[in-house]
Amino acid sequence: MNTSSATAPAGAIRLPAVHLILSDAGCEALIAEYGRVQTLEGARALLAELRAKLLADRDGGDTSIPALLAMLSARLREQNASPLRPVFNLTGTVLHTNLGRALLPDSAVQAVVDALRWPMNLEWDIDTGKRGDRDNLIEDLLLELTGAEAATIVNNNAAAVLLMLNTVALNKEVIVSRGELVEIGGAFRIPDVMTRAGAVLREVGATNRTHLKDYDEAAGPQTALMMKVHTSNYAITGFTKSIELDELAPLAKKHNIPLAVDLGSGTLVDLEQYGLPHETTVRETIEGGADLVTFSGDKLLGGPQCGIIVGRKDLIAQIKKNPLKRALRVGKLTLAALEPVLALYRAPDLLPERLTTLKLLTRPAADMRAQAQAILPLLQAALGAGYVVTDEAMMSQIGSGALPVDQLPSYGLVVRPAAEGRISNALGVLEQRLRALPLPVIGRVAQDALWLDLRCLQDHQQQRFIEQLGQLAA
Known part of the structure; x- marks a missing residue:
């Protein structure tokens, strides 16, 4: 007699x-979807x-084959x-870094789908039949929109700053105001990036006050670059002074030192025409x-994640020859998405209708109020x-x-115990229940309320939101 069989609990041999599980008719669908190997394992x-x-x-619960197939x-x-x-x-932050920032318009989404399904002339000049430069796919558009002489693209703005510094200021000094030594999310600090780029x-x-003479006195034989950094995620108020571009540019020219500006978010249009606070545009910066x-591609620009460098033709040419450029370059999906966004x-008059980011930023509070009133009784019933x-x-x-200190009038739902x-x-x-829904709902907790x-919450998403409220109730 087999001792282990004799001493084992009766359930173990059930x-x-x-x-027998894999040969059951009910397992055929699992094998068809997940493959035999994965289903067997x-x-x-x-x-x-x-x-x-x-x-x-x-x-062990129900160990019949139908029950086991359900568990499997x-x-x-x-898995x-x-x-x-x-x-x-539903956090109230439109360009939420942790939630993917800008949403792409339909034209960009379709362009990415096409790039996924078809070979593309990524580095192939169709007119000449010879190898081309992938930056050429979007350079003309960028020059038209910014007034710059040349442009190149890398995978994000941090990479753009790193590549620029490593090319123009390797082993040389870069003058920056103490009030602009920013740190953004993910511990990205200007001083640290300069060190990694090989710049001094x-x-x-x-911290609060910088004068033109400070730049003037610092300029010397070892100076490779003067640099302004847009303090995009904070604001210093009170007894402050900073040097604007129109003051600094003539000084940089007098010393024959290139002037670089890290705009951070970066916008290509004057947002004031859409009722939003003014943010310095790329064209204004070039003309200044x-x-x-x-600047970034996936923030105010409303496109895919990328870093864009525009400016003088000779400096962009140097940047493109840097071996790091290949390590930091973007692929066909990014370029496919960026071109239709640019x-x-x-058609700036049609931009609020067609560019998803701007559409969300300019959404009337009355529309959101009507939406809130339609959803409120359904959410209350579910909770x-x-x-x-x-x-x-x-x-x-x-x-x-x-625009960290600027806010937009909005409307929504507030849930209190x-x-x-x-x-x-x-x-x-409650927050956990909302996150556990098939399509998680992300809000913000403040002032003893959610x-x-x-x-x-766009119009085409509202019905999907409402449909899953029943699961919230369950």
């Missing part, structure tokens, strides 16, 4: 053999876990679920005397008596370091 792992439970005299299906589905998931951004930082002025300008700027939902005015922000006491626990539970700003 498990079917793995080949999943079945073996599931049986091993259940066997360990039964041998430990723990309840759930396991395979979870193959993408960690990158769409969410509802020459700080001038004080900057020799090089760096093309939209040729039950434990919470009170109200529709209220609130303030949105642009995000990603753009019905009972006093243990408010933070009730809000934490705020759901509807600025970024």
